[in-house]
Amino acid sequence: xxxxxxxxxxxxxxxxxxxxxxxxxxxxxxxxxxxxxxxxxxxxxxxxxxxxxxxxxxxxxxxxxxxxxxxxxxxxxxxxxxxxxxxxxxxxxxxxxxxxxxxxxxxxxxxxxxxxxxxxxxxxxxxxxxxxxxx
Amino acid sequence: xxxxxxxxxxxxxxxxxxxxxxxxxxxxxxxxxxxxxxxxxxxxxxxxxxxxxxxxxxxxxxxxxxxxxxxxxxxxxxxxxxxxxxxxxxxxxxxxxxxxxxxxxxxxxxxxxxxxxxxxxxxxxxxxxxxxxxxxxxxxxxxxxxxxxxxxxxxxxxxxxxxxxxxxxxxxxxxxxxxxxxxxxxxxxxxxxxxxx
Numbered sequence: 328x329x330x331x332x333x334x335x336x337x338x339x340x341x342x343x344x345x346x347x348x349x350x351x352x353x354x355x356x357x358x359x360x361x362x363x364x365x366x367x368x369x370x371x372x373x374x375x376x377x378x379x380x381x382x383x384x385x386x387x388x389x390x391x392x393x394x395x396x397x398x399x400x401x402x403x404x405x406x407x408x409x410x411x412x413x414x415x416x417x418x419x420x421x422x423x424x425x426x427x428x429x430x431x432x433x434x435x436x437x438x439x440x441x442x443x444x445x446x447x448x449x450x451x452x453x454x455x456x457x458x459x460x461x462x
Numbered sequence: 463x464x465x466x467x468x469x470x471x472x473x474x475x476x477x478x479x480x481x482x483x484x485x486x487x488x489x490x491x492x493x494x495x496x497x498x499x500x501x502x503x504x505x506x507x508x509x510x511x512x513x514x515x516x517x518x519x520x521x522x523x524x525x526x527x528x529x530x531x532x533x534x535x536x537x538x539x540x541x542x543x544x545x546x547x548x549x550x551x552x553x554x555x556x557x558x559x560x561x562x563x564x565x566x567x568x569x570x571x572x573x574x575x576x577x578x579x580x581x582x583x584x585x586x587x588x589x590x591x592x593x594x595x596x597x598x599x600x601x602x603x604x605x606x607x608x609x610x611x612x613x614x615x616x617x618x619x620x621x622x623x624x625x626x627x628x629x630x631x632x633x634x635x636x637x638x639x640x641x642x643x644x645x646x647x648x649x650x651x652x653x654x655x656x657x658x659x
Contacts, residue, residue: 351641354504354641358504358505359505361505361638362549363551364642365508365552365635365644367555367558371559371635371636372633373633376640379639
């Protein structure tokens with residue numbers, strides 16, 4: 328349990344910097360991709376900002392537990408294990424959620440695709456971290 | 463600013479002395495009148511319009527020699543639901559920000575003009591006071607107008623003013639943990655087309 332929490336925390340810190348740093352740069356250099364977020368579908372009063380910024384840790388702790396439970400199934404170098412872990416998460420968790428989101432919410436294909444890629448990259452980074460420090 | 467002071471001090475007493483005025487003109491507002499609100503976020507700009515005015519209202523212009531002030535009375539009521547930002551998401555966001563569900567109407571009450579315009583074809587700059595009520599909050603502003611009359615005797619009253627969301631206790635929207643932020647400042651422009659009756 329301690330191992331899960333520690334690796335989750337480390338991965339959370341790394342994802343926090345990379346995810347929100349990447350998002351910041353995305354907004355700055357590709358503003359056109361974010362215009363669709365000016366929509367009441369997305370929280371606009373700042374009341375959920377803390378929850379928004381906690382996401383990196385929530386996904387990291389969840390993936391840390393998942394890694395610890397199933398890490399024996401991922402074979403090969405740490406790079407291969409991290410990549411496979413990310414793809415497994417994307418196919419099992421992200422794809423169905425993105426599918427139902429796109430089919431039921433007034434969001435664009437570009438938006439839902441960017442969420443899928445964002446989650447995939449997060450899971451690969453987390454997988455690489457787990458493969459390195461909790462092999 | 464001086465107008466604002468004079469109006470604040472004398473507003474009520476002038477109403478009572480309305481019989482002393484020398485001239486009274488009534489302008490009926492045409493349906494071709496429009497209002498636009500423009501603003502920006504850190505990633506884009508937006509411009510929202512109410513392309514037509516769906517009510518019949520009149521403005522009364524009264525010149526009072528006792529005070530040398532031109533009183534303008536009347537108001538326009540604009541439905542927040544009529545805003546079109548040329549993007550459904552931005553339109554819905556503006557309506558939500560302006561608290562359309564609770565306060566569906568934006569009111570502009572006209573109070574005064576700095577001078578009685580000559581009404582020529584050349585737009586004449588004048589200033590005037592208005593009360594703007596958005597989301598239940600009423601605020602007084604000095605507006606820069608340009609007034610002219612065209613060859614068909616239609617009076618064009620163009621007004622513009624920079625406002626802030628915060629003037630009306632509204633919070634500009636912010637998204638993605640504040641990474642996308644709408645700026646507080648908005649520019650309101652209106653173009654009233656009127657005929658003398």
